[in-house]
Amino acid sequence: xxxxxxxxxxxxxxxxxxxxxxxxxxxxxxxxxxxxxxxxxxxxxxxxxxxxxxxxxxxxxxxxxxxxxxxxxxxxxxxxxxxxxxxxxxxxxxxxxxxxxxxxxxxxxxxxxxxxxxxxxxxxxxxxxxxxxxxxxxxxxxxxxxxxxxxxxxxxxxxxxxxxxxxxxxxxxxxxxxxxxxxxxxxxxxxxxxxxxxxxxxxxxxxxxxxxxxxxxxxxxxxxxxxxxxxxxxxxxxxxxxxxxxxxxxxxxxxxxxxxxxxxxxxxxxxxxxxxxxxxxxxxxxxxxxxxxxxxxxxxxxxxxxxxxxxxxxxxxxxxxxxxxxxxxxxxxxxxxxxxxxxxxxxxxxxxxxxxxxxxxxxxxxxxxxxxxxxxxxxxxxxxxxxxxxxxxxxxxxxxxxxxxxxxxxxxx
Amino acid sequence: xxxxxxxxxxxxxxxxxxxxxxxxxxxxxxxxxxxxxxxxxxxxxxxxxxxxxxxxxxxxxxxxxxxxxxxxxxxxxxxxxxxxxxxxxxxxxxxxxxxxxxxxxxxxxxxxxxxxxxxxxxxxxxxxxxxxxxxxxxxxxxxxxxxxxxxxxxxxxxxxxxxxxxxxxxxxxxxxxxxxxxxxxxxxxxxxxxxxxxxxxxxxxxxxxxxxxxxxxxxxxxxxxxxxxxxxxxxxxxxxxxxxxxxxxxxxxxxxxxxxxxxxxxxxxxxxxxxxxxxxxxxxxxxxxxxxxxxxxxxxxxxxxxxxxxxxxxxxxxxxxxxxxxxxxxxxxxxxxxxxxxxxxxxxxxxxxxxxxxxxxxxxxxxxxxxxxxxxxxxxxxxxxxxxxxxxxxxxxxxxxxxxxxxxxxxxx
Numbered sequence: 111x112x113x114x115x116x117x118x119x120x121x122x123x124x125x126x127x128x129x130x131x132x133x134x135x136x137x138x139x140x141x142x143x144x145x146x147x148x149x150x151x152x153x154x155x156x157x158x159x160x161x162x163x164x165x166x167x168x169x170x171x172x173x174x175x176x177x178x179x180x181x182x183x184x185x186x187x188x189x190x191x192x193x194x195x196x197x198x199x200x201x202x203x204x205x206x207x208x209x210x211x212x213x214x215x216x217x218x219x220x221x222x223x224x225x226x227x228x229x230x231x232x233x234x235x236x237x238x239x240x241x242x243x244x245x246x247x248x249x250x251x252x253x254x255x256x257x258x259x260x261x262x263x264x265x266x267x268x269x270x271x272x273x274x275x276x277x278x279x280x281x282x283x284x285x286x287x288x289x290x291x292x293x294x295x296x297x298x299x300x301x302x303x304x305x306x307x308x309x310x311x312x313x314x315x316x317x318x319x320x321x322x323x324x325x326x327x328x329x330x331x332x333x334x335x336x337x338x339x340x341x342x343x344x345x346x347x348x349x350x351x352x353x354x355x356x357x358x359x360x361x362x363x364x365x366x367x368x369x370x371x372x373x374x375x376x377x378x379x380x381x382x383x384x385x386x387x388x389x390x391x392x393x394x395x396x397x398x399x400x401x402x403x404x405x406x407x408x409x410x411x412x413x414x415x416x417x418x419x420x421x422x423x424x425x426x427x428x429x430x431x432x433x434x435x436x437x438x439x440x441x442x443x444x445x446x447x448x449x450x451x452x453x454x455x456x457x458x459x460x461x462x463x464x465x466x467x468x469x470x471x472x473x474x475x476x477x478x479x480x481x482x483x484x485x486x487x488x489x490x491x492x493x494x495x496x497x498x499x500x501x502x503x504x505x506x507x508x509x510x511x512x513x514x515x516x517x518x519x520x521x522x523x
Numbered sequence: 524x525x526x527x528x529x530x531x532x533x534x535x536x537x538x539x540x541x542x543x544x545x546x547x548x549x550x551x552x553x554x555x556x557x558x559x560x561x562x563x564x565x566x567x568x569x570x571x572x573x574x575x576x577x578x579x580x581x582x583x584x585x586x587x588x589x590x591x592x593x594x595x596x597x598x599x600x601x602x603x604x605x606x607x608x609x610x611x612x613x614x615x616x617x618x619x620x621x622x623x624x625x626x627x628x629x630x631x632x633x634x635x636x637x638x639x640x641x642x643x644x645x646x647x648x649x650x651x652x653x654x655x656x657x658x659x660x661x662x663x664x665x666x667x668x669x670x671x672x673x674x675x676x677x678x679x680x681x682x683x684x685x686x687x688x689x690x691x692x693x694x695x696x697x698x699x700x701x702x703x704x705x706x707x708x709x710x711x712x713x714x715x716x717x718x719x720x721x722x723x724x725x726x727x728x729x730x731x732x733x734x735x736x737x738x739x740x741x742x743x744x745x746x747x748x749x750x751x752x753x754x755x756x757x758x759x760x761x762x763x764x765x766x767x768x769x770x771x772x773x774x775x776x777x778x779x780x781x782x783x784x785x786x787x788x789x790x791x792x793x794x795x796x797x798x799x800x801x802x803x804x805x806x807x808x809x810x811x812x813x814x815x816x817x818x819x820x821x822x823x824x825x826x827x828x829x830x831x832x833x834x835x836x837x838x839x840x841x842x843x844x845x846x847x848x849x850x851x852x853x854x855x856x857x858x859x860x861x862x863x864x865x866x867x868x869x870x871x872x873x874x875x876x877x878x879x880x881x882x883x884x885x886x887x888x889x890x891x892x893x894x895x896x897x898x899x900x901x902x903x904x905x906x907x908x909x910x911x912x913x914x915x916x917x918x919x920x921x922x923x924x925x926x927x928x929x930x931x932x933x934x935x936x
Contacts (some may be wrong), residue, residue, distance in 0.1 A: 122545075122546075122549070122562065123549055123553075123558075123559045123560070123561075123562065124549055124550065124553040124559070125545075125546040125547060125548070125549030125550025125551070125552075125553060125559075126546075126550070126732060126734065126743075127546070128541055128542070128543060128546050129541070129542055129545065129546065129562075130541060132535075132538075132542065132564070133535075133538040133539075133540070133541050133542065134538060135538070136535070136536055136537055136538030137537065137538025137539070138538070139538075140536075140537040140538060145536075146536040146537070146538075147536065147565065147566060147568075147571065148536075148563060148564065148565055148571070148575075149535065149536065149542075149562075149563070149564035150561060150562070150563050150564075151545070151561065151562035151563075152560070152561055153560065158560065158561070287537075289537060289539070291539070298631060299636070300634050300635075300636030300637065300656075301631075301632075301634065303636060304634060304635065304636065317533070319532075319533055319534060319567070321534055321540075322675055323675070324677075330533075330534065330539070332533070332537075385826070387805070389812070390809075390812075391805075391808050391809050391811070391812025391813070391817075391821075391824075392800070392804075392805025392806065392807070392808030392809040392812065392824055392826065393805065393809040394805070395804050395805030395808075395809075395826045396803075396804050396805040396806040396808075396809050396917075398804070399802070399803075399804025399805065399826070399828065399878075399917075400804070400913065400914050400917070402879070402880055402881070402913060403881075404804075404828075405828055405829065408804075408826075408828050409828060409829045409831065409832055410825065410826060410827055410828055410829060410832035410836060411804075411805055411825070411826035411828070412823065412824070412825055412826070412836070413798070413805065413808045413812070413821075413823060413824035413825070413826070414823055415812065415817070415818055415821050415822060415823055415824070416818065416822045416823060416866075418822065418866070418867065419797075419822055419823035419866055422865065422866070422867075423823060423825070423836065423865060423866070452835065452836060453829075453831075453832055453835070453836070454831065454835075465812075466815070467815050468815070468816075477628070495628065495629055495630055496629070497625065497628055497629050497654070498654060498677070500813065500815055501813050502677065504809075504812075504813070
């Protein structure tokens with residue numbers, strides 16, 4: 111079954127709000143075995159809605175519409191549906207009862223707008239709205255479906271979860287889509303692609319997407335299969351083949367962030383950590399503390415932005431900063447060791463670098479980064495060069511710092 | 524001028540990622556006087572891309588495409604463009620140079636994928652990519668425009684800002700749309716709306732949008748006028764009327780972040796600052812250091828996550844933590860004072876609170892936050908209660924901390 115998602119609203123076309131509805135509906139349909147082939151957004155304009163409806167209806171099996179059902183939108187979606195299915199609006203007693211109950215619960219009075227809301231296209235199946243006053247509608251004609259839902263996210267979400275997904279799942283004809291995402295970092299998209307080799311062969315009919323972002327490249331495996339168990343098994347088999355070639359760069363799966371992975375490794379090993387950040391300015395620490403329960407392993411973090419602070423709080427010798435410079439291997443190591451000492455943590459991690467836009471020199475350009483590590487037995491620092499602007503360099507460096515801890519804990523580097 | 528935005532990517536159709544690109548491009552086009560009439564998303568499938576391109580090209584003046592330009596096998600936009608404009612791919616020397624420089628800066632080797640990236644459709648105008656390796660392309664034919672940009676948000680954003688918006692703005696002709704955004708914080712949308720009073724009267728034909736986010740409510744004034752000078756003047760007049768009613772809550776305009784405003788105030792007054800963060804985990808510090816030149820005023824920041832760290836690094840008396848609790852007025856003040864002392868900064872700012880999801884009690888629930896302030900003459904702390912989840916509470920608290928500094932520096936509280 112193939113579907114079009116049609117979102118309606120001028121506010122989307124001027125970029126005022128993000129289209130979270132399209133993502134939500136896509137996610138739900140995908141899980142129900144319905145393939146979304148297009149998402150289309152048009153304004154509050156009857157001709158555009160009709161054109162889109164015609165196009166989706168002719169080519170595909172289902173059209174899911176959100177928006178344009180509220181009382182302020184001139185009921186443009188309902189009227190368009192009437193035009194399209196050659197019918198008219200009729201007041202529905204079930205909807206009236208539903209709206210009366212909704213308003214009574216909130217001590218709100220009945221109004222002209224409420225009366226308007228009781229109208230639905232004649233001949234549709236009404237989808238009652240228990241979370242708002244605009245009813246939804248379903249037209250089912252010769253194996254094709256058109257759903258209309260309100261644009262308010264939680265009203266739409268309840269209609270999807272309680273009515274539309276169960277209905278479509280039962281009629282989608284069995285196929286399951288399984289997605290599996292592997293998250294990599296520290297390897298550019300092109301190098302990763304080369305490393306995987308003959309991708310078509312590896313996939314055996316599955317699909318693979320490369321999704322790059324500042325933190326790394328995500329690999330998404332998609333498998334369509336009539337049997338859900340077999341779909342899972344095929345996705346797992348592809349994952350194994352990818353892991354065989356790039357295991358060390360894969361830090362997590364699905365929605366898992368590297369800070370969660372690092373947190374889990376620290377808990378498993380009973381270790382604590384302290385940070386000494388210079389140019390990343392607290393970002394590494396912020397990310398680690400986004401994870402619930404991070405107070406179990408993160409003891410402290412010192413953002414030593416000035417050289418005085420590096421000296422006074424972390425005990426980095428002034429002489430070292432003077433001779434080697436604040437952005438150097440030696441200072442990175444001393445900062446990591448200092449973070450350990452001042453906090454009593456098992457591990458120390460440090461960052462020092464030049465985020466720009468100014469402050470670079472030919473020997474030490476903007477984007478030069480040293481990341482330092484210290485534990486009871488050893489200490490070292492790694493050099494990186496990061497491209498992009500200030501905030502981007504901070505983001506990349508924070509990812510590299512977390513990856514350095516991950517690899518070190520796993521004995522990978 | 525009317526436009527279609529065409530975003531390409533399977534990851535959008537399964538709802539894995541939000542379509543932030545469509546919103547960004549829509550916002551920029553809207554500001555440049557171009558009307559976006561459709562946003563369409565299709566998968567990595569040549570026939571769908573061609574169909575969409577044909578439809579937008581025939582009916583509208585401009586098609587803006589993002590996605591599908593990367594070096595991996597699922598990137599097919601370039602080939603679709605060649606089919607559509609009946610041309611072929613040719614290696615471009617300017618693009619080659621650009622990629623060489625990009626890779627050299629990052630110490631990455633040239634690869635087959637890089638070679639692939641030098642290819643552009645013959646006859647297009649190349650849009651160089653200084654933030655990645657995939658070039659953009661422009662086809663201009665008989666007053667119609669087709670732009671292809673990478674799907675990586677910051678690469679696309681630079682092409683829009685530096686090349687496409689200036690080009691379209693110069694050719695959109697006629698009407699100007701002026702947007703002016705006032706950024707407020709510390710006042711809920713409904714209270715702000717009530718404070719502004721009769722909004723229609725205040726606007727005199729302009730439009731006003733309330734855009735709430737975690738950091739506060741932005742007010743966007745939009746004026747459409749044939750004369751750009753008059754549009755500017757009308758927008759300014761509305762701004763003045765709004766300021767007369769809510770000045771103290773407006774911390775900035777346009778894209779200005781509160782951390783930039785605070786940075787500017789500190790520089791103007793010749794002051795330095797040090798932070799002591801607990802549950803915000805480095806976020807306040809991260810935000811302040813996102814501003815270029817922040818090393819002039821931010822001396823140090825201590826993320827004292829454990830009570831030991833509060834004691835050992837910031838000198839908060841253990842007794843105080845024991846009797847008052849780590850999340851208390853007294854400890855917030857002691858942390859702010861400690862940050863000043865340990866760093867020698869003029870001002871100290873602290874945060875302590877309960878980010879959850881666990882750790883709350885009836886007296887000190889999740890979302891309870893104390894923000895402390897100290898300078899040479901005085902110290903105090905302010906209590907807040909924040910709603911939402913862990914990361915949201917951190918974000919809200921970081922905004923409140925920066926706002927507290929802003930108001931204090933301006934003598935507003």
